[in-house]
Amino acid sequence: xxxxxxxxxxxxxxxxxxxxxxxxxxxxxxxxxxxxxxxxxxxxxxxxxxxxxxxxxxxxxxxxxxxxxxxxxxxxxxxxxxxxxxxxxxxxxxxxxxxxxxxxxxxxxxxxxxxxxxxxxxxxxxxxxxxxxxxxxxxxxxxxxxxxxxxxxxxxxxxxxxxxxxxxxxxxxxxxxxxx
Amino acid sequence: xxxxxxxxxxxxxxxxxxxxxxxxxxxxxxxxxxxxxxxxxxxxxxxxxxxxxxxxxxxxxxxxxxxxxxxxxxxxxxxxxxxxxxxxxxxxxxxxxxxxxxxxxxxxxxxxxxxxxxxxxxxxxxxxxxxxxxxxxxxxxxxxxxxxxxxxxxxxxxxxxxxxxxxxxxxxxxxxxxxxxxxxxxxxxxxxxxxxxxxxxxxxxxxxxxxxxxxxxxxxxxxxxxxxxxxxxxxxxxxxxxxxxxxxxxxxxxxxxxxxxxxxxxxxxxxxxxxxxxxxxxxxxx
Numbered sequence: 001x002x003x004x005x006x007x008x009x010x011x012x013x014x015x016x017x018x019x020x021x022x023x024x025x026x027x028x029x030x031x032x033x034x035x036x037x038x039x040x041x042x043x044x045x046x047x048x049x050x051x052x053x054x055x056x057x058x059x060x061x062x063x064x065x066x067x068x069x070x071x072x073x074x075x076x077x078x079x080x081x082x083x084x085x086x087x088x089x090x091x092x093x094x095x096x097x098x099x100x101x102x103x104x105x106x107x108x109x110x111x112x113x114x115x116x117x118x119x120x121x122x123x124x125x126x127x128x129x130x131x132x133x134x135x136x137x138x139x140x141x142x143x144x145x146x147x148x149x150x151x152x153x154x155x156x157x158x159x160x161x162x163x164x165x166x167x168x169x170x171x172x173x174x175x176x177x178x179x180x
Numbered sequence: 181x182x183x184x185x186x187x188x189x190x191x192x193x194x195x196x197x198x199x200x201x202x203x204x205x206x207x208x209x210x211x212x213x214x215x216x217x218x219x220x221x222x223x224x225x226x227x228x229x230x231x232x233x234x235x236x237x238x239x240x241x242x243x244x245x246x247x248x249x250x251x252x253x254x255x256x257x258x259x260x261x262x263x264x265x266x267x268x269x270x271x272x273x274x275x276x277x278x279x280x281x282x283x284x285x286x287x288x289x290x291x292x293x294x295x296x297x298x299x300x301x302x303x304x305x306x307x308x309x310x311x312x313x314x315x316x317x318x319x320x321x322x323x324x325x326x327x328x329x330x331x332x333x334x335x336x337x338x339x340x341x342x343x344x345x346x347x348x349x350x351x352x353x354x355x356x357x358x359x360x361x362x363x364x365x366x367x368x369x370x371x372x373x374x375x376x377x378x379x380x381x382x383x384x385x386x387x388x389x390x391x392x393x394x395x396x397x398x399x400x401x402x403x404x405x406x407x408x409x410x411x412x413x414x415x416x417x418x419x420x421x422x423x424x425x426x427x428x429x430x431x432x433x434x435x436x437x438x439x440x441x442x443x444x445x446x447x448x449x450x451x452x453x454x455x456x457x458x459x460x461x462x463x464x465x466x
Binding site (some may be wrong): 010030032045074075077078079080081082083084085110111112130132133134135136137139140152153154155156167169178179 | 199219220223224227228230231232234235238240241242243244245246280281282283284285297300301303305333366368369419420421422452453454
């Protein structure tokens with residue numbers, strides 16, 4: 001009986017992009033998820049530029065449709081992908097604007113976010129998940145990768161990936177944080 | 181050993197360091213998983229071990245931050261360092277970075293361009309140059325190279341600073357533990373292995389910290405290392421900061437010569453969950 005309860009507590013939820021508001025409403029802090037579909041990657045250097053584009057209404061012109069999307073805080077290089085700290089000033093500062101203006105639904109990275117960010121994510125029906133630093137495993141789950149903006153930034157440019165089953169755990173949802 | 185053979189061995193060592201957990205490392209992880217009571221932390225740790233298995237099979241990087249190569253050369257009495265040897269090692273590192281492939285993260289340009297990153301990135305992974313070579317004279321008749329890959333996260337959270345020891349180990353230990361807890365809780369890629377060098381200058385302490393990573397073993401922990409590990413683990417940071425028993429797997433500490441003074445210089449690096457990434461090779465014919 002105990003085993004059954006434990007198993008159901010930690011059942012993995014499959015998430016397929018684009019993510020709909022009802023999917024986000026169903027996610028709770030501590031849920032283990034596997035993410036499949038199209039996701040975007042960017043970190044310190046490029047995310048503020050993407051926010052500027054969103055504020056100027058230029059995302060669609062550049063072919064970037066982030067409604068319901070996942071943004072993974074990672075560089076992309078021939079060495080693979082892996083999470084960088086989401087609480088770096090430039091990255092955390094972009095999380096809320098990207099949800100509010102561009103409709104990003106899931107931010108994927110590592111480390112705790114401040115309380116204000118967690119509260120704002122709730123307002124915009126978005127969540128934050130952490131992904132273990134398992135680059136070799138993620139490589140085996142990455143189907144395709146292409147640079148879609150700011151190519152001059154090299155590995156720090158904005159990338160679109162097709163992925164299958166990226167493992168993560170929901171770390172902030174509905175105003176709650178796994179770290180609090 | 182011939183130039184070409186040295187180059188090849190060094191390249192292979194770099195790939196091995198980046199893609200393989202050593203036997204003692206695997207055992208430490210398995211033991212840590214069995215001791216972990218937080219199910220989320222245990223889940224993360226199992227994924228880290230699975231990641232190491234995939235990396236080893238495919239010879240691909242454990243982490244996309246493939247790190248900065250650091251080299252330590254053990255020099256026995258019957259061997260010499262020549263310019264040719266150093267060239268072969270340098271070429272081997274470059275070849276290894278292309279083969280892996282390493283992350284192309286070298287910044288181009290003059291001082292200010294490299295500092296503010298305005299010089300752009302070099303697309304060639306082999307443009308990432310090694311840190312200065314560390315040479316250690318040993319009695320054993322060897323010419324042995326250790327290739328170590330140092331990622332950026334631990335460099336952000338590590339520190340090299342003085343501690344007024346008040347002639348008590350407990351004072352030093354208390355400060356080290358405080359630094360360790362702060363570093364591990366911020367790094368986001370725990371459980372860590374703490375690498376510590378204690379010397380008379382910042383240079384010496386940093387060199388000892390590198391040496392600690394090369395010669396440290398999860399199989400053999402000194403009582404001082406054990407004390408630090410246990411005290412940091414009491415903080416309950418756990419894997420990825422999710423809470424749990426295992427914040428650090430072990431501590432590798434190297435104590436060098438000390439000066440008559442009230443100060444010890446301590447260099448602490450919270451090696452992340454894929455570190456220490458180290459591989460060792462013999463460069464002399466046997």
